[in-house]
Amino acid sequence: MGLFSRKKEKQETPNLPQLPRLPPIPFQNIDRLQDIPMKDENDFKKSVLPSFPNSNLGNQMNQSxxxxxxxxxxxxxxxxxxxxxxxxxxxxxxIPKMPSLNRGRALEISDWHNQNTETRVKRTDPIFVKLEKYESALSTFSEIKLRIGEIDSLLNDIREVKRKEEAELEEWQNEIETIKARLDQIDKEIFNRL
Structure with missing residues (x-):
């Protein structure tokens, strides 16, 4: 006696209703259809290959x-x-010998990982992204573009300032060289006479 079991009543499935008769076949030439003899399965078994007519020549041809x-x-x-x-x-x-399996397990796993990523990259399946994430990524992307533009303009300004400073330093270097040359000339002219 089970606590949770029920007595299942056996229900008999109702008999299916009889199908209606098919309507007659609407052929125009129904007489031709009735003229065709019906063949039994035994007729197919009885079918024999045709043979040559009974004669000496026919028997010889049949045997040949x-x-x-x-x-x-x-x-x-x-x-x-x-x-x-x-x-x-x-x-x-x-049979050629199989290569020995001297490689370690870590190498096999890394080989598998590389093959797996290559196949992942080759597929071109559609990617589904939430609209909020797309908008935030788009705003971040535009912000990065702006900052890169600012950095590029600052670098151009720094290069320009550096070029001006280099030109100014070279100009000062040239002035110092000319002053040294004049001092040497004056020194030779004045102090060599004494």
């Missing part, structure tokens, strides 16, 4: 045809066996 067919099938079998033999001779009898 059968002999040709039998010899042709034997010849095909022999050719097939010959082809099989040729194929077995063509196949190498020495």
């Amino acid at each position: 045809t059968i002999k040709e067919e039998v010899s042709r099938s034997n010849q095909n079998n022999q050719e097939q066996e010959k082809n099989d033999d040729d194929f077995s001779q063509m196949t190498p009898s020495i």
Whole structure:
């Protein structure tokens, strides 16, 4: 006696209603259809290949045809066996050795990982992204563009200032060189006479 079991009533399935008769076939030439004899399955089993007419010539032709067919099938079998033999001779009898599995497990896993990522990259499946994430990524992208533009303009300004400073330093260097040259000339003219 089970606590949770119920007695299941066996219900009999109701009988299906009879199907209505099919309407007659609407052929224009129904007489032709009735003229066609119906064949039994036994008729198919009884069917025999046609033979030549009964005569000496017919019997000889019939026997020669059968002999040709039998010899042709034997010849095909022999050719097939010959082809099989040729194929077995063509196949190498020495089986190449399999490469040894001396690699570590970590290397196998890393190889698998590389193959997996390559196949992942090659696929071009559609990507579904939430609209909010797309908008935030778009605003971040435009902000990055603005900052890169600012940095680029600042770098151009710094290069310009550096170029001006280099030109100014070179100008000062040239002035110092000319002043040194004049001082040497004055020194030679004045102090060499004394």
